[in-house]
Structure formats: structure tokens, C-alpha cells
Amino acid sequence: MSHERAWIATKKGLFELRLRGMQWTVERISFLGEPVTMVLPPAADDKRMLASLTTGHYGTKVHASDDAGVSWHEVATPAYPTQPEGAPGPEWKLVQLWSLEQAHGAVWAGTLPGGLFRSHDFGRSWQLVESLWQRPERLEWFGGGYPVPGIHSICPHPTRKGEVLLGISCGGAWITRDDGVSWALAATGMKANFMPPELADNPNIQDAHRVVRCAAAPDHLWCQHHGGVWRSTDNAGSWQEVEGVPVSSFGFAVAVHPREPDTAWFVPAEADQRRVPVQGAMVVNRTRDGGRSFETLRRGLPQQHAYDLVYRHGLAVADDGRHLLMGSTTGGLWASTDAGQEWASVSLHLPPIFAVRFG
Amino acid sequence: MPRLFFTPQLARFTATPEVETSALTLRDALEAAFAVNPQLRGYVLDDQGHLRANVVAYVDGRRCQERVLLADPLRADSRVHVLQALSGG
Numbered sequence: 001m002s003h004e005r006a007w008i009a010t011k012k013g014l015f016e017l018r019l020r021g022m023q024w025t026v027e028r029i030s031f032l033g034e035p036v037t038m039v040l041p042p043a044a045d046d047k048r049m050l051a052s053l054t055t056g057h058y059g060t061k062v063h064a065s066d067d068a069g070v071s072w073h074e075v076a077t078p079a080y081p082t083q084p085e086g087a088p089g090p091e092w093k094l095v096q097l098w099s100l101e102q103a104h105g106a107v108w109a110g111t112l113p114g115g116l117f118r119s120h121d122f123g124r125s126w127q128l129v130e131s132l133w134q135r136p137e138r139l140e141w142f143g144g145g146y147p148v149p150g151i152h153s154i155c156p157h158p159t160r161k162g163e164v165l166l167g168i169s170c171g172g173a174w175i176t177r178d179d180g181v182s183w184a185l186a187a188t189g190m191k192a193n194f195m196p197p198e199l200a201d202n203p204n205i206q207d208a209h210r211v212v213r214c215a216a217a218p219d220h221l222w223c224q225h226h227g228g229v230w231r232s233t234d235n236a237g238s239w240q241e242v243e244g245v246p247v248s249s250f251g252f253a254v255a256v257h258p259r260e261p262d263t264a265w266f267v268p269a270e271a272d273q274r275r276v277p278v279q280g281a282m283v284v285n286r287t288r289d290g291g292r293s294f295e296t297l298r299r300g301l302p303q304q305h306a307y308d309l310v311y312r313h314g315l316a317v318a319d320d321g322r323h324l325l326m327g328s329t330t331g332g333l334w335a336s337t338d339a340g341q342e343w344a345s346v347s348l349h350l351p352p353i354f355a356v357r358f359g
Numbered sequence: 360m361p362r363l364f365f366t367p368q369l370a371r372f373t374a375t376p377e378v379e380t381s382a383l384t385l386r387d388a389l390e391a392a393f394a395v396n397p398q399l400r401g402y403v404l405d406d407q408g409h410l411r412a413n414v415v416a417y418v419d420g421r422r423c424q425e426r427v428l429l430a431d432p433l434r435a436d437s438r439v440h441v442l443q444a445l446s447g448g
Contacts, residue, residue, distance in 0.1 A: 057411065058401075058402040058443070059402070059411055061402075077401055079406045092406060092407060093405045093406045
């Protein structure tokens, strides 16, 4: 995850950015005009990558590159099996590929309407993880941001092959420790205040907007939840709400420092019923002590009449823990080279940004 | 024989052959096109084999309303056009 290259997945194409000196510049645009809703950057020492297009008319299509984004070719798209007649729940039709991660030789794809797919040949074929799809609890999930539920966060354990944690809107968090043979809910401690009181603590209906894992301390997880900020220090065995978040505890994005599990960044928005920066001022909240205190960082960010919303995958931190990128649904892109202390706009005129990733 | 035409808009993603077929229904005509270019199937039909929500098919100038069975009958001289429903921005 080099800090010198980044990928911006937007409603009108995939933008490859390079850091030249202190300046991010657009190096290449792929799929200009097409909605690229997710991208999987190359792993270290690899040039293979994937991009998911959510075309307006023809559905989701996955493209692969073997040369780090210079050229692309279409590969297989995850597809749901035939829906049994009368099967309850959302239609077994791919709406969008919402998350892409790779670990231990496999690529994982999280989708709307809530199916998890896996590829062992880098996208040439996909298999639905039936063990999760067939869980009866899935039928209690519901949409968060889309009409159907979806898997937006995939957190493979960096050293334990076969262990993967998922974040689902709205289906809480789920974990497998046996490579997808079995699954367990992993959202105990989260609370959904918008639900009927008797369901507020139900881990299976939590709207975990985004879940991220610290690479060097994988038991440490952060969650930007619909109702605030939560943290786990026991690999999602339990979650604790972080109180006293300044400006607003509502938001979508969270990023965690790759080596310092107590350091995380959040981009607050006013509230679920008004998804804009508080008082029109873009800010980033940073904690460096595990959520006991926060700094609100605003240097270099617009402080008047800014209505940018940073969505789930719109905030990323590089391997060095110092370079950050943040992209908004109204096409603003900002970068920091000092862990968020100062920001500089890369562009304010990009298409709506779905995802930013280093690599 | 019935002839099948795809919107040129699709050509930016995949080959869109003009197909002449002896098919008696819309679905069979589509299958004849998918036999020429298998990749075309996922652009026209969804996971369940239904016509995609934002794709429309016309048989001899009449819009096909039924999107699941696609059993619209074809005549020997039918002209089938498959195109995108205009939407978005």
C-alpha cells in the first residue's frame, strides 16, 4: 500500500493518482464516463488489480488488470444462484459490488444484497459463500443507504488464514474463523437507538457504517456506526461505545493507523437526517489514545459552505500512517502528508467519489 | 427469419452481433445471440435470467412488458431490438 499511488473510484471513472513531490496528480483515467464503485489495488510486488463497474443499464461488471491499471479486461461477475420459488428476503440479484479485499491468496467481494463471494483465481470465477447466505439471521438484515442490505467492510485477519470479519449495513458484524465454513455474529455492544427498544441491542441489525482493522494489532477494530463510534480491542468479541466525540459522532468513514491501534480518523457529518458537514465546515476527528480524546483537524479544509459528504470508503490512510486521502460525494478530494494535521485539496471538481485507496 | 439488433451503446462493453435466428420466442432469440457472444448474457439478463430492469426489448415495434419468461412470440420476419432504458445523469 504505497503512499505514492492512489486510486479514486468515481461515478465517472477510475482515476489513478501519483504523488510527485508534495503534489498529487492524475496519472491516468480508466473507464471514463462509467461508474466505478470499487477498486482493489495491487498488493505489494503484484500488478494485478480489480475494478467493479456498476453500469446504470447493464448491471455490475468486474474488470481486471495485470499491469497495474494500464490495460483492463472483463472477468467474471459474481452471480447469485437461481432463487428457489418463494424464497423470502431480497431478490437473489446482484445490485452492487460494495467491497473488495484480498488476503492469503483469495479475493473477497461483499455485495448488495448481502452475499459474500470469494475468488481463488483473481476474479476469473467467483463462489457465493453459501454458509453465510443461508443463515436464517440474514433475513432480518435490512438496507442502510440502499434498499437492500450489503457487505461494505471485509477485514481479513492479516496472519490467521481463514479468519475474516465483515461489516454489514444493516446486519451488524460477522466473523468466520474456519475459512467460511461457519459464521458467528460479532457486534455485541453496539446499540441502534433508532430501532424499537427491544431490538436496540440486537447485534444482527446494527448499522455498522464501516469497520476497519489495525494491520499490526489485528485484535483492534474501529467502527463508525450509524449511532456513533465504537471500538473493539478483543477482535470483535465485544464493542465499546466511544463517548465524547467532538463536532458529531455521526458519519460513515473511519481509518485506523496501520501500526498504532489507538490512532484513528473519522469524518463527522451533522446527523442521519442531515448528511452534511456541521455548519458547512469540513473537519476530520482524530484520536491518538484509543478514543479517550479527539482532536478536530480543519487546517486546509473548507470551513464555509462546504456540503461534502465522505462516504464509507472515502477515507484512506497509507502504510506509513501519515499520508491520508479523503474524497466526497460531491467530488472534493483532499490529501494530508502529516497524519491529518494539514490538508490540501487535490481537486474540487472530480465526479462523485465512491472510494479512495492507496496501493 | 427473425433478426435481432442490439443498441450500439452496448458495443463499448462487448460485441453485439446482428443475429438471424429461427427462434419462435424472444428468449430463444436472445439465446441465439448469447451463443455467438456468451458475455452478452450478463448485459441483457440479470442473475435470475430476467430482462434487466433498465434494458428494454421491442418486437416489431412493440415494447415487451413481460420481463421474466420473455415468451413473446416471433414471426418469420420479426425484428427484435434490444436497447437501454434512458435514465441517469
